[in-house]
Amino acid sequence: MAEAREVRTTCPYCGVGCGVLAEIAADGTTTVRGDPEHPANFGRLCSKGSALGETLGLEGRLLQPEVLGKPASWDEALDLVASKFSQAIAEHGPDAVAFYVSGQLLTEDYYVANKLMKGFVGSGNIDTNSRLCMASSVAGHRRAFGEDIVPGVYEDFECADLIVLTGSNTAWCHPVLYQRMLAARRERGTKIVVIDPRRTATADECDLHLALDPGTDVLMFNGLLAYLVQAEKIDTGFIRDHTSGFDAAAGLAGADAPTIARVAKGCGLAAADVRAFYDLFAGTERTVTVYSQGVNQSAHGTDKVNAIINCHLATGRIGKPGMGPFSVTGQPNAMGGREVGGLANQLAAHMDFADEANIDRVSRFWNAPNIARRGGLKAVDMFQAVADGRIKALWVMGTNPAVSMPDASRVRAALAKCEFVVVSDVTRTDTTRYADVLLPAAAWGEKDGTVTNSERRLSRQRPFLPPPGVARADWRIVCEVAARMGFGDAFTYQTPAEIFREHAALSAFENAGGRLFDIGGMADLSDEDYSAFAPRHWPVLERGEQQTRLFGDGRFPTPDGRARFVPVRQEATAFSVDVDYPLALNTGRLRDQWHTMTRTGNVPRLMAHAPEPAVELHPADAAAHRLKDGDLAHLSTRFGSVRARVRVTEAQRRGQAFMPMHWSGQFAARAAAGLLSSPVTDPHSGQPELKHVPARIVRE
Numbered sequence: 030m031a032e033a034r035e036v037r038t039t040c041p042y043c044g045v046g047c048g049v050l051a052e053i054a055a056d057g058t059t060t061v062r063g064d065p066e067h068p069a070n071f072g073r074l075c076s077k078g079s080a081l082g083e084t085l086g087l088e089g090r091l092l093q094p095e096v097l098g099k100p101a102s103w104d105e106a107l108d109l110v111a112s113k114f115s116q117a118i119a120e121h122g123p124d125a126v127a128f129y130v131s132g133q134l135l136t137e138d139y140y141v142a143n144k145l146m147k148g149f150v151g152s153g154n155i156d157t158n159s160r161l162c163m164a165s166s167v168a169g170h171r172r173a174f175g176e177d178i179v180p181g182v183y184e185d186f187e188c189a190d191l192i193v194l195t196g197s198n199t200a201w202c203h204p205v206l207y208q209r210m211l212a213a214r215r216e217r218g219t220k221i222v223v224i225d226p227r228r229t230a231t232a233d234e235c236d237l238h239l240a241l242d243p244g245t246d247v248l249m250f251n252g253l254l255a256y257l258v259q260a261e262k263i264d265t266g267f268i269r270d271h272t273s274g275f276d277a278a279a280g281l282a283g284a285d286a287p288t289i290a291r292v293a294k295g296c297g298l299a300a301a302d303v304r305a306f307y308d309l310f311a312g313t314e315r316t317v318t319v320y321s322q323g324v325n326q327s328a329h330g331t332d333k334v335n336a337i338i339n340c341h342l343a344t345g346r347i348g349k350p351g352m353g354p355f356s357v358t359g360q361p362n363a364m365g366g367r368e369v370g371g372l373a374n375q376l377a378a379h380m381d382f383a384d385e386a387n388i389d390r391v392s393r394f395w396n397a398p399n400i401a402r403r404g405g406l407k408a409v410d411m412f413q414a415v416a417d418g419r420i421k422a423l424w425v426m427g428t429n430p431a432v433s434m435p436d437a438s439r440v441r442a443a444l445a446k447c448e449f450v451v452v453s454d455v456t457r458t459d460t461t462r463y464a465d466v467l468l469p470a471a472a473w474g475e476k477d478g479t480v481t482n483s484e485r486r487l488s489r490q491r492p493f494l495p496p497p498g499v500a501r502a503d504w505r506i507v508c509e510v511a512a513r514m515g516f517g518d519a520f521t522y523q524t525p526a527e528i529f530r531e532h533a534a535l536s537a538f539e540n541a542g543g544r545l546f547d548i549g550g551m552a553d554l555s556d557e558d559y560s561a562f563a564p565r566h567w568p569v570l571e572r573g574e575q576q577t578r579l580f581g582d583g584r585f586p587t588p589d590g591r592a593r594f595v596p597v598r599q600e601a602t603a604f605s606v607d608v609d610y611p612l613a614l615n616t617g618r619l620r621d622q623w624h625t626m627t628r629t630g631n632v633p634r635l636m637a638h639a640p641e642p643a644v645e646l647h648p649a650d651a652a653a654h655r656l657k658d659g660d661l662a663h664l665s666t667r668f669g670s671v672r673a674r675v676r677v678t679e680a681q682r683r684g685q686a687f688m689p690m691h692w693s694g695q696f697a698a699r700a701a702a703g704l705l706s707s708p709v710t711d712p713h714s715g716q717p718e719l720k721h722v723p724a725r726i727v728r729e
């Protein structure tokens with residue numbers, strides 16, 4: 030009998046990136062517990078993370094490649110993928126193919142997929158489901174800082190005196206971070222302000238809850254900036270020495286939100302509550318503003334991000350202990366994907382297509398003369414191109430767009446119509462049914478590589494189980510297709526460590542301190558060091574050295590070294606409620622579910638928290654629609670319709686409805702929130718407005 034062993038790895042669910050110890054007993058049974066040495070969680074795990082050991086069964090697992098629904102060998106399947114992609118490129122050009130990938134991929138998987146599409150196919154058409162999660166934060170960071178940087182670290186929550194949580198149900202979506210915030214509240218009296226239209230579990234425990242009208246965040250933060258100026262609570266020295274554009278941003282904020290009364294009216298709040306928040310912010314040096322999908326998933330998400338950052342720049346509260354704007358990501362490796370260039374508008378290693386020198390540099394590094402010379406299609410546009418027939422061959426890796434994309438009916442129709450669809454994934458999903466070729470991928474516990482969490486900390490996911498059937502690592506599948514397409518010389522990797530070393534070397538290649546994403550200090554890690562490396566923040570310029578907070582010296586990665594204020598104005602949501610669709614529908618996560626439930630849906634104790642699809646309504650709205658708690662109802666928007674149980678709750682504001690985004694066809698037919706969502710996107714980030722769509726409801 031094998032000996033018991035313990036493997037140190039990382040939770041695959043959310044961007045907190047908690048360390049996990051997997052204990053494999055002699056009989057093969059696996060249990061998990063929090064890793065007390067991991068600096069993201071110090072031993073804590075939330076309900077999802079602590080149930081990881083119960084998700085390791087083979088229910089629904091893909092065990093063998095399939096071609097047109099029939100079992101096939103790897104050679105048959107990979108030959109077909111390579112020949113169909115090569116044929117589409119030969120007949121219609123490189124932009125006739127696309128990859129839609131996932132924040133579930135490990136950095137090494139992401140790196141080779143990006144290298145194949147952008148470097149060797151020669152198209153920018155690789156985008157990630159992180160587009161739905163934090164693309165607006167990326168765009169906001171780049172506008173303000175010149176690079177996609179989260180300046181702070183989790184420790185800042187423990188040394189802040191004020192934490193502002195805006196558009197973030199942290200208690201459910203980043204539970205371990207929330208536990209750290211509550212500990213700070215208990216131990217040092219940290220105040221917590223929650224800005225969210227719903228009274229969420231997070232709002233239940235705060236000092237002040239501002240249940241603002243959906244989509245009015247820019248007005249709220251423009252009002253704050255105007256108030257800070259009027260109250261002379263700005264840091265004029267920091268503004269003068271380290272920023273540009275203050276006058277224009279402050280001027281527009283003052284015109285947009287000149288008084289507290291104007292903000293209160295526009296946001297649907299009591300003036301006293303707005304003033305209480307502004308006074309707290311103005312009077313508290315150590316302030317962190319945490320924002321998440323409630324800010325990002327908007328037709329104006331990038332402006333919201335910059336409205337928040339403007340307030341931190343105006344007060345000089347950035348890059349110092351307990352201070353800063355802080356984007357928390359939804360997925361375990363959204364940050365890693367951003368680093369390698371998993372977004373269609375990024376090239377690699379935080380370089381974009383705007384500068385020819387970047388394209389030349391990456392082309393030489395990869396020895397890829399046919400490299401893409403412009404960005405590709407972002408997620409919503411990519412599926413539109415599939416629908417239009419411009420994209421002939423699509424490879425979906427580790428994600429379920431038939432459920433998660435907005436206007437999911439249109440996405441399903443596009444997948445059904447596409448000439449050739451490849452899906453590589455761990456289990457069958459609503460998307461795998463559209464696959465011409467299905468490729469079985471290795472899952473958490475079998476995969477080997479790295480992820481980066483929301484505080485720029487790289488951690489290892491380590492394997493402790495063999496892949497079942499003939500499942501393979503995503504990076505290996507991509508390399509095998511690349512070789513069959515004639516690019517084998519550039520994809521000879523035998524281990525994820527080799528890929529990581531190349532990724533690290535690219536980040537430092539001709540960089541000379543220009544970009545802060547530089548992990549060149551790890552470009553020469555031995556296999557043993559890669560296997561053993563402890564969690565660490567980037568940048569990593571020298572072995573052993575690491576920086577924690579960034580921008581504390583007042584220098585930013587812009588051409589003039591200054592952070593940029595961005596003037597922003599409050600704009601209306603993409604669609605307004607009207608007599609036909611009188612409710613504003615918001616979507617979001619449940620405490621115990623993850624994505625489209627393909628893993629957490631198999632755990633009875635996680636399902637028990639919310640066992641069926643439900644739409645939450647205020648009691649007055651329920652009464653107006655002759656609905657009572659427990660009724661079945663049809664919820665419709667201009668994009669589609671779902672069926673759900675009604676939950677009547679005072680936590681909803683009047684005129685608003687809420688539905689979880691998780692439900693997929695395996696668990697509840699006709700309950701995917703993606704069927705209802707609007708595909709309208711932010712013009713800067715391409716992120717869709719998933720938090721606001723007009724809806725109506727009728728009893729079944």
Ligand code: SF4
Nearest residue numbers: 040042043047075078
């Ligand atoms: Fe996993 Fe996130 Fe929970 Fe940590 S907080 S255990 S990373 S789901």
